[in-house]
Amino acid sequence: MIDSPNARAVQVIAEAGVNHNGQADLAFELVSVAAQAGADAVKFQTFKAESLATQDAPKAAYQERTTGTTESQFAMLKRLELSPALHRELKAAAERQGIEFLSSAFDSESLRxxxxELGLKRLKVPSGELTNAPFLLEHARTGAALIVSTGMATLAEVETALGVIAFGRIAESTEKPSVAAFHAAYAAPEGQAALRAGLTLLHCTSDYPAAPSAVNLRAMDTLHTAFDLPVGYSDHTLGTGMSVAAVARGACVIEKHFTLDRTMAGPDHAASLEPEALATMIQDIRAVSVALGDGIKRPQPAEWAVAQVARKSLVARTDIPAGTILTADRIAIMRPGSGVSPLRYWDVLGQSARRDYRAGELLDE
Known part of the structure; x- marks a missing residue:
């Protein structure tokens, strides 16, 4: 289980993604829903279809299930683009409502x-870009904090990606990128320090929806152990259980898709949470986050009063005159717990009663 102070404060990113269906009114409503549900951030996706996919690029199987096969991936993406002006308005709307505006860029123009122009200080790198070394390098050189999703990746691929980012953080702009240079940057103390200064990894299963059997939450532990970085979880399962379980396991960030209506047409609606479920998930995450505590096993303040009632004490089984030897047949162990602890039972045996006791009275030896 992840053992890190970063695992104790959980940030919830409500992933609007493309669930706005390219419509401004839906996008603004998604911002409001995220804020009302108690999310820390609302996240969209920023891309130019011409830079993201070829005209012939196939849809993913889940996209074919949800949007059909007559429309190409390119046409679908084109329909789901958000204009620069709308980005600015959405960011302003999020800030007015007290939550952070985030987005994932899928091409260089969108990243810049x-x-x-938007001035984002934190960027989300989607799983599909983890092996896109030139694009990772561009992200690293922005200086922004990075949340890096690791769906579809092996541990070695994650390490290579971290090497690219480390190189982008510490290398001179004139230094030529190469696999060897990435490995060297990752191994360098200053490269490690740069990663720890502003990078969070997200475990993820890139299937929509992901089956519980494919979630593998213990991989969060593996990522944390291997890289000593904060680790969260990008949840593509149905429902809220896996996100809450990830928090209990130590996730410091939860990212979860949400929508206004799961029956709407579009690639991601069916695998998303509706507003009420999003709010419930966030409430549960906040409760679990608090419930994790500090790990020290000790009585909580609320337990002291219960202990007085639920625990037991040494009690006179019968009337006991002063001077009587206290024997097993004269001592009972009964509630309440406000008297002499039963741990002292053997110490009290054989002593003389210092005063008279009535049957049922707590001993004070």
Whole structure:
């Protein structure tokens, strides 16, 4: 289980993604739902279809299930683009409602827009870009904090990606990128320090929806042990249980898709939470986060009063005159627990009663 102070404060990213269906009114409503549910951030996706997919790129199987096969992936993406002006308005709306605006960029132009024009200080790297070394390098060189999703990846691929990011953080702009340079940057103390200064990994299963049998939450432990970085979970399962379980296991970030209506047309609605479920999940996450505590086994303040009632004490089984030897047949162990602890039972045996006791009276030896 992850053992890190970072596992104790959980950030919830409500992933609007493309569940706005390309419509401004739906996008603004998603921002409001995320804020009302208690999310820390609402996240969209920023892309230019022409830079993201070829005209002939196939849809993923889950996209075919949810949107059919007559429309190409390119056409679907084009329909789901958000304009720069709408990005600005959505960011302003999120900030007015007290939550962070985030987005994942899927091409270089979109990345520069998010950083240079919107001024985002934190970026989410989607799982599909983990092996896109040039794009990772661009992310690293922005200087923004990074949340890196690791769906579809092996541990070795994650390490290579971290090497690219470390190189982008510490190398001179004139230094030529290479696999060897990435490995060297990852191994360097300053590279490790740069990663720890602003990077969170998200465990993820890139299937929509992901089956519980494919979740493998223990991989969060593996990521944390291997890289000594904060680890969270990007949840693509149905329902809220896996996100709450991930928090109990130590996730410091939870990312979860949500929608206004799971029956709406679009690639991600069916695997998303509706508003009430999103709010319930966040409430449960906050409760579990508090319930994790500090790990020290000790009585909680609320337990002291219960202990006085639920625990037991040494009690006079019968009337006991002063001076009588206290024997097993004269001592009972009964509630309440406000008297002499039963741990002292053997110490009291054989002593003389210092005063008269009535049957049922707590001993004070």
């Amino acid at each position: 827009f998010l950083v240079d």
